[in-house]
Amino acid sequence: MKNNNSDFLHLGNKLLHWYSQNARDLPFRKTRDPYKIWICEIVFQQTRISQGLNHYNNFVDRFPDVKTLAEASEDEVLLYWKGLGYYSRAINIHKAAKQIMSDYTGVFPSEYDEILKLKGVGKYTAAAISSICFNGKMPAVDGNFYRVLSRVFADDFDISSSRAFAYFSELSQLIIPDNVGDFNQAMMDLGSEICKPRNPVCLECPLNKDCLAFSLNKTHEFPVKTKKVKAENLDLHYFFVHRNGKFLIQQRKDDFIWKKLFEFPASIPEALKPFNKGSKILHHKLTHKNLTIEVNDIEVSSEEMWNDFTSKNEYLITDFESSLMRSFPKPLENYIQNRLKK
Known part of the structure:
Protein backbone atom coordinates (compact mmCIF):
# COMPACT_ATOMS: atom_id res chain seq x y z
CA MET A 1 0.00 0.00 0.00
CA LYS A 2 1.57 3.28 -1.08
CA ASN A 3 -1.42 5.57 -0.71
CA ASN A 4 -1.10 8.70 1.37
CA ASN A 5 -2.53 8.46 4.88
CA SER A 6 -5.08 11.19 4.17
CA ASP A 7 -6.76 9.01 1.53
CA PHE A 8 -7.97 6.62 4.21
CA LEU A 9 -7.92 8.63 7.42
CA HIS A 10 -11.70 8.96 7.28
CA LEU A 11 -11.90 5.23 8.08
CA GLY A 12 -10.22 5.73 11.43
CA ASN A 13 -12.45 8.69 12.22
CA LYS A 14 -15.57 6.68 11.31
CA LEU A 15 -14.39 3.98 13.67
CA LEU A 16 -13.85 6.48 16.49
CA HIS A 17 -17.35 7.89 15.98
CA TRP A 18 -18.83 4.39 16.09
CA TYR A 19 -16.82 3.61 19.21
CA SER A 20 -18.01 6.75 20.99
CA GLN A 21 -21.56 5.46 20.66
CA ASN A 22 -21.03 1.69 20.93
CA ALA A 23 -18.06 1.09 23.25
CA ARG A 24 -18.63 -1.86 25.54
CA ASP A 25 -19.27 -0.90 29.15
CA LEU A 26 -16.36 -2.66 30.83
CA PRO A 27 -14.85 -1.87 34.25
CA PHE A 28 -11.33 -1.39 32.94
CA ARG A 29 -12.64 1.18 30.43
CA LYS A 30 -13.29 3.49 33.38
CA THR A 31 -9.61 3.77 34.32
CA ARG A 32 -6.31 4.87 32.81
CA ASP A 33 -4.35 3.08 35.54
CA PRO A 34 -1.61 1.27 33.57
CA TYR A 35 -1.50 -1.53 36.16
CA LYS A 36 -5.17 -2.42 35.66
CA ILE A 37 -4.96 -2.01 31.88
CA TRP A 38 -1.95 -4.34 31.90
CA ILE A 39 -3.74 -6.98 33.97
CA CYS A 40 -6.86 -6.85 31.79
CA GLU A 41 -4.82 -7.12 28.59
CA ILE A 42 -3.01 -10.22 29.88
CA VAL A 43 -6.20 -11.83 31.26
CA PHE A 44 -8.09 -11.40 27.99
CA GLN A 45 -5.29 -12.52 25.69
CA GLN A 46 -6.57 -16.09 25.69
CA THR A 47 -9.94 -15.61 27.38
CA ARG A 48 -13.24 -14.17 26.19
CA ILE A 49 -14.37 -11.15 28.19
CA SER A 50 -17.61 -12.85 29.20
CA GLN A 51 -15.61 -15.72 30.70
CA GLY A 52 -12.78 -13.75 32.25
CA LEU A 53 -14.45 -10.68 33.73
CA ASN A 54 -15.06 -12.16 37.19
CA HIS A 55 -11.50 -13.49 37.25
CA TYR A 56 -10.17 -10.03 36.37
CA ASN A 57 -12.26 -8.39 39.10
CA ASN A 58 -11.19 -10.94 41.73
CA PHE A 59 -7.53 -10.60 40.71
CA VAL A 60 -7.37 -6.80 40.97
CA ASP A 61 -9.41 -6.86 44.18
CA ARG A 62 -6.79 -9.09 45.77
CA PHE A 63 -3.81 -7.44 44.03
CA PRO A 64 -4.87 -3.80 43.54
CA ASP A 65 -1.41 -2.49 42.65
CA VAL A 66 2.06 -3.51 41.56
CA LYS A 67 3.48 -3.57 45.10
CA THR A 68 0.79 -5.92 46.43
CA LEU A 69 1.27 -8.26 43.49
CA ALA A 70 5.06 -8.25 43.75
CA GLU A 71 4.97 -9.07 47.46
CA ALA A 72 2.53 -11.98 47.07
CA SER A 73 3.71 -15.56 46.85
CA GLU A 74 3.75 -17.24 43.48
CA ASP A 75 1.36 -19.93 44.71
CA GLU A 76 -1.20 -17.32 45.72
CA VAL A 77 -0.94 -15.56 42.36
CA LEU A 78 -1.51 -18.90 40.63
CA LEU A 79 -4.48 -19.57 42.90
CA TYR A 80 -6.15 -16.30 41.88
CA TRP A 81 -5.44 -17.17 38.25
CA LYS A 82 -7.23 -20.49 38.71
CA GLY A 83 -9.76 -21.15 35.96
CA LEU A 84 -8.11 -18.90 33.37
CA GLY A 85 -5.61 -21.45 32.06
CA TYR A 86 -2.32 -20.60 30.34
CA TYR A 87 -0.76 -20.24 33.78
CA SER A 88 2.56 -19.00 32.40
CA ARG A 89 0.76 -15.66 32.04
CA ALA A 90 0.30 -15.47 35.81
CA ILE A 91 3.94 -16.44 36.44
CA ASN A 92 5.10 -13.72 34.04
CA ILE A 93 2.79 -11.12 35.60
CA HIS A 94 4.28 -11.89 39.00
CA LYS A 95 7.84 -11.62 37.67
CA ALA A 96 7.02 -8.38 35.85
CA ALA A 97 5.57 -6.85 39.03
CA LYS A 98 8.84 -7.58 40.82
CA GLN A 99 10.68 -6.13 37.81
CA ILE A 100 8.69 -2.88 38.08
CA MET A 101 9.48 -2.65 41.79
CA SER A 102 13.21 -3.23 41.27
CA ASP A 103 13.88 -1.49 37.94
CA TYR A 104 11.30 1.32 37.97
CA THR A 105 11.01 2.02 41.72
CA GLY A 106 7.44 0.70 41.69
CA VAL A 107 6.23 3.15 39.02
CA PHE A 108 4.74 1.57 35.90
CA PRO A 109 6.89 2.60 32.90
CA SER A 110 5.21 4.99 30.46
CA GLU A 111 7.29 4.55 27.31
CA TYR A 112 6.47 1.79 24.81
CA ASP A 113 10.06 0.49 24.67
CA GLU A 114 10.24 0.27 28.47
CA ILE A 115 6.86 -1.44 28.79
CA LEU A 116 8.05 -3.95 26.20
CA LYS A 117 10.92 -4.94 28.51
CA LEU A 118 8.51 -6.30 31.13
CA LYS A 119 8.36 -10.08 31.44
CA GLY A 120 5.57 -11.57 29.32
CA VAL A 121 4.68 -8.29 27.60
CA GLY A 122 4.65 -8.39 23.80
CA LYS A 123 4.30 -5.67 21.19
CA TYR A 124 0.49 -5.75 21.20
CA THR A 125 0.20 -5.39 24.99
CA ALA A 126 2.89 -2.70 25.16
CA ALA A 127 1.11 -0.71 22.44
CA ALA A 128 -2.27 -1.07 24.16
CA ILE A 129 -0.94 0.13 27.53
CA SER A 130 1.11 2.91 25.97
CA SER A 131 -1.74 4.26 23.85
CA ILE A 132 -4.56 3.91 26.39
CA CYS A 133 -2.69 5.21 29.43
CA PHE A 134 0.05 7.50 28.08
CA ASN A 135 -1.20 8.74 24.69
CA GLY A 136 1.34 6.59 22.86
CA LYS A 137 1.02 6.38 19.08
CA MET A 138 1.58 2.66 18.47
CA PRO A 139 -1.24 0.54 16.96
CA ALA A 140 -2.06 -2.50 19.11
CA VAL A 141 -1.89 -4.96 16.23
CA ASP A 142 -3.47 -8.35 16.92
CA GLY A 143 -5.90 -10.73 15.24
CA ASN A 144 -8.58 -8.06 15.19
CA PHE A 145 -6.32 -5.73 13.18
CA TYR A 146 -5.40 -8.54 10.79
CA ARG A 147 -9.05 -9.40 10.19
CA VAL A 148 -10.45 -5.87 9.86
CA LEU A 149 -7.66 -4.51 7.68
CA SER A 150 -7.55 -7.62 5.49
CA ARG A 151 -11.26 -7.28 4.79
CA VAL A 152 -11.41 -3.50 4.41
CA PHE A 153 -8.61 -3.52 1.82
CA ALA A 154 -9.30 -7.05 0.49
CA ASP A 155 -5.63 -7.61 1.27
CA ASP A 156 -4.41 -11.17 0.79
CA PHE A 157 -1.20 -10.81 2.77
CA ASP A 158 -0.69 -14.08 4.63
CA ILE A 159 -1.26 -13.48 8.35
CA SER A 160 0.71 -16.64 9.20
CA SER A 161 3.83 -15.00 7.70
CA SER A 162 6.59 -13.92 10.07
CA ARG A 163 6.25 -10.48 8.52
CA ALA A 164 2.53 -10.14 9.23
CA PHE A 165 2.89 -8.00 12.36
CA ALA A 166 5.17 -5.50 10.64
CA TYR A 167 3.03 -5.46 7.50
CA PHE A 168 -0.27 -4.79 9.26
CA SER A 169 1.37 -2.29 11.61
CA GLU A 170 2.35 -0.29 8.54
CA LEU A 171 -1.04 -0.80 6.91
CA SER A 172 -2.82 0.47 10.01
CA GLN A 173 -0.94 3.77 9.67
CA LEU A 174 -3.18 4.54 6.67
CA ILE A 175 -6.25 4.88 8.85
CA ILE A 176 -4.99 5.59 12.35
CA PRO A 177 -6.25 8.93 13.84
CA ASP A 178 -4.62 11.06 16.53
CA ASN A 179 -6.52 9.37 19.38
CA VAL A 180 -4.68 6.07 19.13
CA GLY A 181 -5.85 4.76 22.51
CA ASP A 182 -9.54 4.89 21.59
CA PHE A 183 -8.72 3.70 18.07
CA ASN A 184 -7.02 0.58 19.43
CA GLN A 185 -9.98 -0.14 21.70
CA ALA A 186 -12.39 0.50 18.83
CA MET A 187 -10.57 -2.10 16.74
CA MET A 188 -10.83 -4.55 19.63
CA ASP A 189 -14.58 -4.01 19.91
CA LEU A 190 -15.17 -4.06 16.15
CA GLY A 191 -13.26 -7.33 15.78
CA SER A 192 -15.00 -8.91 18.75
CA GLU A 193 -18.57 -7.77 18.14
CA ILE A 194 -18.90 -7.04 14.40
CA CYS A 195 -16.01 -8.17 12.21
CA LYS A 196 -15.98 -11.67 13.67
CA PRO A 197 -13.86 -14.51 12.28
CA ARG A 198 -17.04 -16.30 11.23
CA ASN A 199 -20.41 -14.80 10.38
CA PRO A 200 -19.39 -11.13 10.58
CA VAL A 201 -22.27 -8.71 11.14
CA CYS A 202 -21.38 -6.61 8.11
CA LEU A 203 -24.65 -4.67 7.91
CA GLU A 204 -23.92 -3.16 11.33
CA CYS A 205 -20.29 -2.34 10.58
CA PRO A 206 -19.39 1.36 10.43
CA LEU A 207 -16.88 0.60 7.67
CA ASN A 208 -19.11 -1.53 5.41
CA LYS A 209 -19.39 1.14 2.70
CA ASP A 210 -15.60 1.26 2.49
CA CYS A 211 -14.92 -2.47 2.86
CA LEU A 212 -13.75 -4.08 -0.38
CA ALA A 213 -14.30 -7.63 0.87
CA PHE A 214 -17.90 -6.78 1.75
CA SER A 215 -18.57 -5.09 -1.61
CA LEU A 216 -17.13 -8.16 -3.39
CA ASN A 217 -19.08 -10.55 -1.12
CA LYS A 218 -15.76 -12.15 -0.12
CA THR A 219 -15.49 -11.49 3.59
CA HIS A 220 -15.18 -15.25 4.14
CA GLU A 221 -11.95 -15.24 2.10
CA PHE A 222 -10.13 -12.85 4.43
CA PRO A 223 -7.82 -12.85 6.24
CA VAL A 224 -5.61 -15.29 4.34
CA LYS A 225 -3.76 -17.84 6.45
CA THR A 226 -1.84 -20.64 4.76
CA LYS A 227 0.25 -22.15 7.56
CA LYS A 228 -1.46 -24.26 10.17
CA VAL A 229 0.49 -25.67 13.10
CA LYS A 230 -0.16 -29.37 13.42
CA ALA A 231 -1.18 -30.39 16.93
Whole structure:
Protein backbone atom coordinates (compact mmCIF):
# COMPACT_ATOMS: atom_id res chain seq x y z
CA MET A 1 0.00 0.00 0.00
CA LYS A 2 1.57 3.28 -1.08
CA ASN A 3 -1.42 5.57 -0.71
CA ASN A 4 -1.10 8.70 1.37
CA ASN A 5 -2.53 8.46 4.88
CA SER A 6 -5.08 11.19 4.17
CA ASP A 7 -6.76 9.01 1.53
CA PHE A 8 -7.97 6.62 4.21
CA LEU A 9 -7.92 8.63 7.42
CA HIS A 10 -11.70 8.96 7.28
CA LEU A 11 -11.90 5.23 8.08
CA GLY A 12 -10.22 5.73 11.43
CA ASN A 13 -12.45 8.69 12.22
CA LYS A 14 -15.57 6.68 11.31
CA LEU A 15 -14.39 3.98 13.67
CA LEU A 16 -13.85 6.48 16.49
CA HIS A 17 -17.35 7.89 15.98
CA TRP A 18 -18.83 4.39 16.09
CA TYR A 19 -16.82 3.61 19.21
CA SER A 20 -18.01 6.75 20.99
CA GLN A 21 -21.56 5.46 20.66
CA ASN A 22 -21.03 1.69 20.93
CA ALA A 23 -18.06 1.09 23.25
CA ARG A 24 -18.63 -1.86 25.54
CA ASP A 25 -19.27 -0.90 29.15
CA LEU A 26 -16.36 -2.66 30.83
CA PRO A 27 -14.85 -1.87 34.25
CA PHE A 28 -11.33 -1.39 32.94
CA ARG A 29 -12.64 1.18 30.43
CA LYS A 30 -13.29 3.49 33.38
CA THR A 31 -9.61 3.77 34.32
CA ARG A 32 -6.31 4.87 32.81
CA ASP A 33 -4.35 3.08 35.54
CA PRO A 34 -1.61 1.27 33.57
CA TYR A 35 -1.50 -1.53 36.16
CA LYS A 36 -5.17 -2.42 35.66
CA ILE A 37 -4.96 -2.01 31.88
CA TRP A 38 -1.95 -4.34 31.90
CA ILE A 39 -3.74 -6.98 33.97
CA CYS A 40 -6.86 -6.85 31.79
CA GLU A 41 -4.82 -7.12 28.59
CA ILE A 42 -3.01 -10.22 29.88
CA VAL A 43 -6.20 -11.83 31.26
CA PHE A 44 -8.09 -11.40 27.99
CA GLN A 45 -5.29 -12.52 25.69
CA GLN A 46 -6.57 -16.09 25.69
CA THR A 47 -9.94 -15.61 27.38
CA ARG A 48 -13.24 -14.17 26.19
CA ILE A 49 -14.37 -11.15 28.19
CA SER A 50 -17.61 -12.85 29.20
CA GLN A 51 -15.61 -15.72 30.70
CA GLY A 52 -12.78 -13.75 32.25
CA LEU A 53 -14.45 -10.68 33.73
CA ASN A 54 -15.06 -12.16 37.19
CA HIS A 55 -11.50 -13.49 37.25
CA TYR A 56 -10.17 -10.03 36.37
CA ASN A 57 -12.26 -8.39 39.10
CA ASN A 58 -11.19 -10.94 41.73
CA PHE A 59 -7.53 -10.60 40.71
CA VAL A 60 -7.37 -6.80 40.97
CA ASP A 61 -9.41 -6.86 44.18
CA ARG A 62 -6.79 -9.09 45.77
CA PHE A 63 -3.81 -7.44 44.03
CA PRO A 64 -4.87 -3.80 43.54
CA ASP A 65 -1.41 -2.49 42.65
CA VAL A 66 2.06 -3.51 41.56
CA LYS A 67 3.48 -3.57 45.10
CA THR A 68 0.79 -5.92 46.43
CA LEU A 69 1.27 -8.26 43.49
CA ALA A 70 5.06 -8.25 43.75
CA GLU A 71 4.97 -9.07 47.46
CA ALA A 72 2.53 -11.98 47.07
CA SER A 73 3.71 -15.56 46.85
CA GLU A 74 3.75 -17.24 43.48
CA ASP A 75 1.36 -19.93 44.71
CA GLU A 76 -1.20 -17.32 45.72
CA VAL A 77 -0.94 -15.56 42.36
CA LEU A 78 -1.51 -18.90 40.63
CA LEU A 79 -4.48 -19.57 42.90
CA TYR A 80 -6.15 -16.30 41.88
CA TRP A 81 -5.44 -17.17 38.25
CA LYS A 82 -7.23 -20.49 38.71
CA GLY A 83 -9.76 -21.15 35.96
CA LEU A 84 -8.11 -18.90 33.37
CA GLY A 85 -5.61 -21.45 32.06
CA TYR A 86 -2.32 -20.60 30.34
CA TYR A 87 -0.76 -20.24 33.78
CA SER A 88 2.56 -19.00 32.40
CA ARG A 89 0.76 -15.66 32.04
CA ALA A 90 0.30 -15.47 35.81
CA ILE A 91 3.94 -16.44 36.44
CA ASN A 92 5.10 -13.72 34.04
CA ILE A 93 2.79 -11.12 35.60
CA HIS A 94 4.28 -11.89 39.00
CA LYS A 95 7.84 -11.62 37.67
CA ALA A 96 7.02 -8.38 35.85
CA ALA A 97 5.57 -6.85 39.03
CA LYS A 98 8.84 -7.58 40.82
CA GLN A 99 10.68 -6.13 37.81
CA ILE A 100 8.69 -2.88 38.08
CA MET A 101 9.48 -2.65 41.79
CA SER A 102 13.21 -3.23 41.27
CA ASP A 103 13.88 -1.49 37.94
CA TYR A 104 11.30 1.32 37.97
CA THR A 105 11.01 2.02 41.72
CA GLY A 106 7.44 0.70 41.69
CA VAL A 107 6.23 3.15 39.02
CA PHE A 108 4.74 1.57 35.90
CA PRO A 109 6.89 2.60 32.90
CA SER A 110 5.21 4.99 30.46
CA GLU A 111 7.29 4.55 27.31
CA TYR A 112 6.47 1.79 24.81
CA ASP A 113 10.06 0.49 24.67
CA GLU A 114 10.24 0.27 28.47
CA ILE A 115 6.86 -1.44 28.79
CA LEU A 116 8.05 -3.95 26.20
CA LYS A 117 10.92 -4.94 28.51
CA LEU A 118 8.51 -6.30 31.13
CA LYS A 119 8.36 -10.08 31.44
CA GLY A 120 5.57 -11.57 29.32
CA VAL A 121 4.68 -8.29 27.60
CA GLY A 122 4.65 -8.39 23.80
CA LYS A 123 4.30 -5.67 21.19
CA TYR A 124 0.49 -5.75 21.20
CA THR A 125 0.20 -5.39 24.99
CA ALA A 126 2.89 -2.70 25.16
CA ALA A 127 1.11 -0.71 22.44
CA ALA A 128 -2.27 -1.07 24.16
CA ILE A 129 -0.94 0.13 27.53
CA SER A 130 1.11 2.91 25.97
CA SER A 131 -1.74 4.26 23.85
CA ILE A 132 -4.56 3.91 26.39
CA CYS A 133 -2.69 5.21 29.43
CA PHE A 134 0.05 7.50 28.08
CA ASN A 135 -1.20 8.74 24.69
CA GLY A 136 1.34 6.59 22.86
CA LYS A 137 1.02 6.38 19.08
CA MET A 138 1.58 2.66 18.47
CA PRO A 139 -1.24 0.54 16.96
CA ALA A 140 -2.06 -2.50 19.11
CA VAL A 141 -1.89 -4.96 16.23
CA ASP A 142 -3.47 -8.35 16.92
CA GLY A 143 -5.90 -10.73 15.24
CA ASN A 144 -8.58 -8.06 15.19
CA PHE A 145 -6.32 -5.73 13.18
CA TYR A 146 -5.40 -8.54 10.79
CA ARG A 147 -9.05 -9.40 10.19
CA VAL A 148 -10.45 -5.87 9.86
CA LEU A 149 -7.66 -4.51 7.68
CA SER A 150 -7.55 -7.62 5.49
CA ARG A 151 -11.26 -7.28 4.79
CA VAL A 152 -11.41 -3.50 4.41
CA PHE A 153 -8.61 -3.52 1.82
CA ALA A 154 -9.30 -7.05 0.49
CA ASP A 155 -5.63 -7.61 1.27
CA ASP A 156 -4.41 -11.17 0.79
CA PHE A 157 -1.20 -10.81 2.77
CA ASP A 158 -0.69 -14.08 4.63
CA ILE A 159 -1.26 -13.48 8.35
CA SER A 160 0.71 -16.64 9.20
CA SER A 161 3.83 -15.00 7.70
CA SER A 162 6.59 -13.92 10.07
CA ARG A 163 6.25 -10.48 8.52
CA ALA A 164 2.53 -10.14 9.23
CA PHE A 165 2.89 -8.00 12.36
CA ALA A 166 5.17 -5.50 10.64
CA TYR A 167 3.03 -5.46 7.50
CA PHE A 168 -0.27 -4.79 9.26
CA SER A 169 1.37 -2.29 11.61
CA GLU A 170 2.35 -0.29 8.54
CA LEU A 171 -1.04 -0.80 6.91
CA SER A 172 -2.82 0.47 10.01
CA GLN A 173 -0.94 3.77 9.67
CA LEU A 174 -3.18 4.54 6.67
CA ILE A 175 -6.25 4.88 8.85
CA ILE A 176 -4.99 5.59 12.35
CA PRO A 177 -6.25 8.93 13.84
CA ASP A 178 -4.62 11.06 16.53
CA ASN A 179 -6.52 9.37 19.38
CA VAL A 180 -4.68 6.07 19.13
CA GLY A 181 -5.85 4.76 22.51
CA ASP A 182 -9.54 4.89 21.59
CA PHE A 183 -8.72 3.70 18.07
CA ASN A 184 -7.02 0.58 19.43
CA GLN A 185 -9.98 -0.14 21.70
CA ALA A 186 -12.39 0.50 18.83
CA MET A 187 -10.57 -2.10 16.74
CA MET A 188 -10.83 -4.55 19.63
CA ASP A 189 -14.58 -4.01 19.91
CA LEU A 190 -15.17 -4.06 16.15
CA GLY A 191 -13.26 -7.33 15.78
CA SER A 192 -15.00 -8.91 18.75
CA GLU A 193 -18.57 -7.77 18.14
CA ILE A 194 -18.90 -7.04 14.40
CA CYS A 195 -16.01 -8.17 12.21
CA LYS A 196 -15.98 -11.67 13.67
CA PRO A 197 -13.86 -14.51 12.28
CA ARG A 198 -17.04 -16.30 11.23
CA ASN A 199 -20.41 -14.80 10.38
CA PRO A 200 -19.39 -11.13 10.58
CA VAL A 201 -22.27 -8.71 11.14
CA CYS A 202 -21.38 -6.61 8.11
CA LEU A 203 -24.65 -4.67 7.91
CA GLU A 204 -23.92 -3.16 11.33
CA CYS A 205 -20.29 -2.34 10.58
CA PRO A 206 -19.39 1.36 10.43
CA LEU A 207 -16.88 0.60 7.67
CA ASN A 208 -19.11 -1.53 5.41
CA LYS A 209 -19.39 1.14 2.70
CA ASP A 210 -15.60 1.26 2.49
CA CYS A 211 -14.92 -2.47 2.86
CA LEU A 212 -13.75 -4.08 -0.38
CA ALA A 213 -14.30 -7.63 0.87
CA PHE A 214 -17.90 -6.78 1.75
CA SER A 215 -18.57 -5.09 -1.61
CA LEU A 216 -17.13 -8.16 -3.39
CA ASN A 217 -19.08 -10.55 -1.12
CA LYS A 218 -15.76 -12.15 -0.12
CA THR A 219 -15.49 -11.49 3.59
CA HIS A 220 -15.18 -15.25 4.14
CA GLU A 221 -11.95 -15.24 2.10
CA PHE A 222 -10.13 -12.85 4.43
CA PRO A 223 -7.82 -12.85 6.24
CA VAL A 224 -5.61 -15.29 4.34
CA LYS A 225 -3.76 -17.84 6.45
CA THR A 226 -1.84 -20.64 4.76
CA LYS A 227 0.25 -22.15 7.56
CA LYS A 228 -1.46 -24.26 10.17
CA VAL A 229 0.49 -25.67 13.10
CA LYS A 230 -0.16 -29.37 13.42
CA ALA A 231 -1.18 -30.39 16.93
CA GLU A 232 1.22 -32.74 18.73
CA ASN A 233 -0.20 -35.81 20.45
CA LEU A 234 1.10 -36.19 23.98
CA ASP A 235 0.53 -39.04 26.47
CA LEU A 236 0.78 -38.43 30.22
CA HIS A 237 0.55 -40.96 33.05
CA TYR A 238 -0.34 -40.25 36.68
CA PHE A 239 -1.00 -42.20 39.86
CA PHE A 240 -3.68 -40.95 42.23
CA VAL A 241 -2.17 -42.39 45.43
CA HIS A 242 -4.58 -42.04 48.36
CA ARG A 243 -5.51 -43.38 51.76
CA ASN A 244 -8.29 -42.37 54.18
CA GLY A 245 -9.25 -39.22 52.27
CA LYS A 246 -5.68 -38.00 51.80
CA PHE A 247 -3.72 -38.10 48.55
CA LEU A 248 -0.29 -37.18 47.21
CA ILE A 249 0.64 -34.26 44.97
CA GLN A 250 3.75 -32.51 43.74
CA GLN A 251 4.46 -29.18 42.07
CA ARG A 252 5.60 -29.07 38.48
CA LYS A 253 8.76 -27.24 37.50
CA ASP A 254 8.70 -24.14 35.30
CA ASP A 255 9.59 -25.92 32.08
CA PHE A 256 7.23 -27.52 29.56
CA ILE A 257 3.45 -27.33 30.04
CA TRP A 258 1.49 -26.44 33.22
CA LYS A 259 4.35 -24.52 34.81
CA LYS A 260 4.31 -24.51 38.62
CA LEU A 261 0.90 -26.19 38.84
CA PHE A 262 0.28 -29.18 41.09
CA GLU A 263 -0.11 -32.74 39.82
CA PHE A 264 -0.22 -36.35 40.99
CA PRO A 265 2.87 -38.57 41.12
CA ALA A 266 4.05 -39.71 37.70
CA SER A 267 5.52 -42.99 38.97
CA ILE A 268 5.23 -45.41 41.87
CA PRO A 269 7.30 -48.40 43.06
CA GLU A 270 6.33 -51.94 42.12
CA ALA A 271 5.20 -52.60 45.71
CA LEU A 272 2.27 -50.19 45.31
CA LYS A 273 1.04 -51.45 41.96
CA PRO A 274 -1.08 -54.29 43.46
CA PHE A 275 -3.23 -51.55 45.05
CA ASN A 276 -4.30 -50.31 41.61
CA LYS A 277 -8.11 -50.19 41.44
CA GLY A 278 -8.20 -49.28 37.77
CA SER A 279 -7.45 -46.34 35.54
CA LYS A 280 -9.33 -43.50 33.89
CA ILE A 281 -8.43 -41.94 30.54
CA LEU A 282 -8.82 -38.16 30.24
CA HIS A 283 -8.59 -36.14 27.05
CA HIS A 284 -7.61 -32.49 26.98
CA LYS A 285 -6.60 -29.98 24.32
CA LEU A 286 -3.96 -27.30 24.69
CA THR A 287 -2.73 -24.92 22.02
CA HIS A 288 -0.96 -27.19 19.52
CA LYS A 289 -1.18 -30.23 21.83
CA ASN A 290 -3.72 -33.04 22.17
CA LEU A 291 -3.30 -34.72 25.56
CA THR A 292 -4.26 -38.25 26.51
CA ILE A 293 -3.95 -38.59 30.28
CA GLU A 294 -4.10 -41.90 32.12
CA VAL A 295 -4.79 -41.64 35.87
CA ASN A 296 -4.35 -44.84 37.87
CA ASP A 297 -6.33 -45.12 41.12
CA ILE A 298 -3.95 -46.38 43.83
CA GLU A 299 -5.77 -46.88 47.14
CA VAL A 300 -3.13 -47.90 49.69
CA SER A 301 -4.74 -50.06 52.35
CA SER A 302 -1.51 -50.70 54.24
CA GLU A 303 -0.63 -47.91 56.67
CA GLU A 304 2.94 -49.19 56.85
CA MET A 305 3.41 -48.98 53.07
CA TRP A 306 1.75 -45.55 52.98
CA ASN A 307 4.09 -44.23 55.67
CA ASP A 308 7.09 -45.82 54.00
CA PHE A 309 6.27 -44.36 50.57
CA THR A 310 5.45 -40.85 51.80
CA SER A 311 8.54 -40.66 54.04
CA LYS A 312 10.88 -41.63 51.21
CA ASN A 313 9.46 -39.13 48.68
CA GLU A 314 8.99 -35.38 48.61
CA TYR A 315 5.29 -35.49 47.78
CA LEU A 316 2.87 -33.23 49.62
CA ILE A 317 0.02 -34.93 51.47
CA THR A 318 -3.28 -33.14 51.01
CA ASP A 319 -7.00 -33.77 51.24
CA PHE A 320 -9.90 -32.74 49.03
CA GLU A 321 -10.69 -29.56 50.96
CA SER A 322 -7.07 -28.39 51.08
CA SER A 323 -6.60 -29.17 47.39
CA LEU A 324 -9.05 -26.37 46.58
CA MET A 325 -6.34 -23.94 47.66
CA ARG A 326 -3.92 -25.30 45.05
CA SER A 327 -3.85 -24.75 41.31
CA PHE A 328 -4.07 -27.93 39.24
CA PRO A 329 -4.23 -28.41 35.47
CA LYS A 330 -7.87 -28.41 34.43
CA PRO A 331 -8.16 -32.16 33.69
CA LEU A 332 -6.63 -33.08 37.05
CA GLU A 333 -8.81 -30.55 38.84
CA ASN A 334 -11.85 -32.13 37.18
CA TYR A 335 -10.65 -35.57 38.26
CA ILE A 336 -10.45 -34.40 41.88
CA GLN A 337 -13.88 -32.77 41.68
CA ASN A 338 -15.43 -35.93 40.27
CA ARG A 339 -13.99 -37.95 43.14
CA LEU A 340 -15.52 -35.49 45.59
CA LYS A 341 -18.95 -36.26 44.14
CA LYS A 342 -18.60 -39.99 44.80
